[in-house]
Amino acid sequence: MNQPMTGGGDTELGVQKPLHDGVITEVAGGVTAPKGFRATGVHCGIKAVKKDLALIFSDAPAIGSAVLTTNKVQAAPILVVKEQLAHSRAFRAIVVNSGNANACTGNRGMHDAWETVEATASTLGVGRGEVLPSSTGVIGEYLPLKALLSGIPLAAEQLSAEGGRAAAEAIMTTDTFAKECAVTFFLDGVRVTVGGMAKGSGMIAPNMATMLSFITTDAAVEPDVLHHALLRSTQRSFNRITVDGDMSTNDMVVVLANGRSGAPPVRTNSGKAYNDFSSALERVMVKLAKMIARDGEGATKFLEIEVTGARDEKEALTAARSVANSNLVKTAMHGGDANWGRVLAAVGYSGIDFDPSQVEISFGNVPILGRNYALGFSEEAAREVLQRPEIRITINLNRGEGEAMCWTCDLSKEYVTINAHYRT
C-alpha cells in the first residue's frame, strides 16, 4: 500500500484487489453462458433498423434480485420491477426494450409497462408475476407499444442458448460496442457459471446512472444471500464508474439465479461458498462496469482514478469520485495535459479533510507531484503516458491505509455532439 509512485502504469489497469481469491476463469457466452438460460435480441420497430428488444428466459424458476435507481424520478419499469420483487422472488424472464425509455410518462407509462409484462408472460406461458421489464432510450416520450408487443412473439421464437450476444446488442443506445462477459468457478467440485450484459453510456453517476445490467447464474442461491452479494458487488463495480455525473431514471441491475448447475445452494452471507460466488459475481460486474466507462459517450481514453493513503475506504472513494467527476480533469486527460493542479483541486473540494502539502500524485508510472509540492517531473515522460488510451491517476493522501479506485473516461467534443442533439 501507499506506494503509488512505484505502482505500475504499465501493468493492467483496473485490477481491484478482490475481497476473496478463488480460481475464476473467463468464458464466452454472456447471459447465456450459465446452464438453463436462453436469450435473444430482435428488431421490433422502435429504432429505425437496429435491434431494440432483448429477451432473457430461464428454463426453471430463478431467484431474482435487483438494485434500482435512487433518482426520485423513477421510470415505470422500475416501479413495476419493485412491485414484482415485493410479491415474488422467482422469475422466468426479463424483457428489455431500447430506443425509448418509458420514463416520465405517468399512468400511460405504467399501463405500457404492465402490458409488456403480460404479453411476455402469455407468449412464454409463464406467470404474470414471473416477468421483469426494463426500458432505455429517450425519456419523456410514450413507448411505441404496438411495435414492442409485435416483437415479443418474434423474440420468444428466437430464444437460444447462443443468444447472449444478440441480447447484449439489443439493449444498446449510444453504446459503441455490446458489453457482455461470463466466468466459471467450482463450488464443491461442480462447475458454476455467472454471465452478464450491460449498457451505458452517458451519465453513469453518482450511482449507476443510465445503466442497465442483467446478470444470470446457474448457481443456487438463497434470496437474501443473492441480494447481499448483489449489493456488495454493485458497490464495488457499477457504483465506481462515472461518465458525466448525471443519474438516470431507469437504472437497474438485475440478477437471476436458476440453480441449474446442480451445485449445492449458497445459504449464508459468509463462508467459502459465498465468497467464491460473490467473487465471481463481482468479477463479472467489474468487467462490465469498466466496459461502460471505456465506452462513455465520446470517450477516447479510459481513466482509472486510484486514491491511496486515505483514512479509510470511504474517504478514498469520496476523493476518487470527485476527481473522476471533474470536467477539468477529464478535458485535461483528453488533451494529454499533465495538469496535476486540477487533480489536487478536485480532491480539495471533495469535502474530505487532508493536508495538501502531503499529497503525492502520479500519472501512470510517472511521479508528477511529491510531498511539499515537489515538482521536477519530466513533461516528456508525462506526455508519453498521457498519449495512451488507458491512464491511471494515483493520488496518495499519505494519511492512512484506506484506498479505493474508480473508473471514468475523458471528456471530448464528441460528448457534446452526441448530447446536444440526442432527441433529434
Place this chain on the structure above:
Amino acid sequence: MNQPMTGGGDTELGVQKPLHDGVITEVAGGVTAPKGFRATGVHCGIKAVKKDLALIFSDAPAIGSAVLTTNKVQAAPILVVKEQLAHSRAFRAIVVNSGNANACTGNRGMHDAWETVEATASTLGVGRGEVLPSSTGVIGEYLPLKALLSGIPLAAEQLSAEGGRAAAEAIMTTDTFAKECAVTFFLDGVRVTVGGMAKGSGMIAPNMATMLSFITTDAAVEPDVLHHALLRSTQRSFNRITVDGDMSTNDMVVVLANGRSGAPPVRTNSGKAYNDFSSALERVMVKLAKMIARDGEGATKFLEIEVTGARDEKEALTAARSVANSNLVKTAMHGGDANWGRVLAAVGYSGIDFDPSQVEISFGNVPILGRNYALGFSEEAAREVLQRPEIRITINLNRGEGEAMCWTCDLSKEYVTINAHYRT
C-alpha cells in the same frame, strides 16, 4: 409566485427579486467609480503580450472584508489575505496578477506572495499590513516573481481615477470580455457609489470557483456590517453561478470601503441605511456574477434556472443547482433540444424530496411539461425559444412557496478545446 407557466420568457432574464428596493442607478467606471479609488492594469511579462498585473489603490485607509475559497487546497495569496485580515481591517491596496496562479507551490509560493505584498507596500508608501494580494491563472507553477515585481512601480505610476477598466482587463484569463460595473444611490441625501470588477470563467462552482472579484465603495461601513453585507450578497450572486462544477484554489471576493463619499457610516446590520447599501452591493455582485456565467468557457448561451414552488429557498436552490450543473442539460441547451426529461432527472437526483408527477417545466414562456406528465407542447415554439442566446428554464415543484434562481451557460465543444490544452 408559483406561476412559472405565465412567467415571461420575453422579459429580461436574471431579475432576482431584490431583498429591498431603493433607487439604484448604474454608472460607468468600475472599481474607480467610487470616490478616492485609483486603479490600473499593466503588462509586466507573465503573459506574452496582454495585461497581467492589476493594482487598486485607495487614497484613504479602507475597511476591508473578504470571502475566500472553501477548497481545502488554498493558494498562497488566500493564506496571506487571511493573515492580513486577522491583523487589520484597514487597507490601502489590492495587487493582482493573472497568467500564473501561485497555487500549490508550498513555501516558495508563500514567500512569493509576501514579496509581492512588501514590494507593493514600499512602492506605494503604505504599510505591509495594508496590501491584499491575489493571483489567477495556471496553478502548480512558480510565479515569475521578477517579472511581477518589475511591474509594480509601473502600475503605481499609472494609477488613475479612470483606471478601472484597465484593471478589469488585467485580471482576465480565459475571459472573453472584461467584467466591471458600478452603481450609485443616496444615503441621507449623499451620493454613494459601489463599483466592482471580476474574472471567470471555467469552474465557478459549487461555490464561487476560479473566480476573483474586487469591490470598492466610498460608503463608510463598520467592519462587521461590511462583512455581513458581503456574505449575504455573495450567497445571492457568486454562489448562484456555475460553469462546470469545479471549485478552484484561489477564489476570493474582496470589498474595500473608504468612506470618501462623506455619507454617514452604516453602523448596523439592519435599517434603511444597511438595506440601501447592501442592495447596491448585491446589485453590483449579481451583475458581475451573471457576466461570469455568460462568459463561461466556450459558452454560447446564458442559462437561468429558476425553481419555484419549493418547500423553502434552500430546497429550491438545491434543485436549481443540480439542473445548472448537469452536463446533459447544458449540452441539450447548446443543441437547442427541448429535452425536459434531463431537467426533471437532474431535479430527481438533487437529493430533495418531491413528487415528480406534480412538476411543471417551461422553457422561456413555452410550457413544456404540465402536472401528471401532461405534454403536448409545440416543438416549434420550444425550438424558437431555445435558439435564443438567453434561456430561462423554470421548474415549479408545486409543493410550497420557496424559490431560487441560479445562472450558468451551455456546454459546447469549445469548452473542451479550451480545457484540453489549458497549460500548453
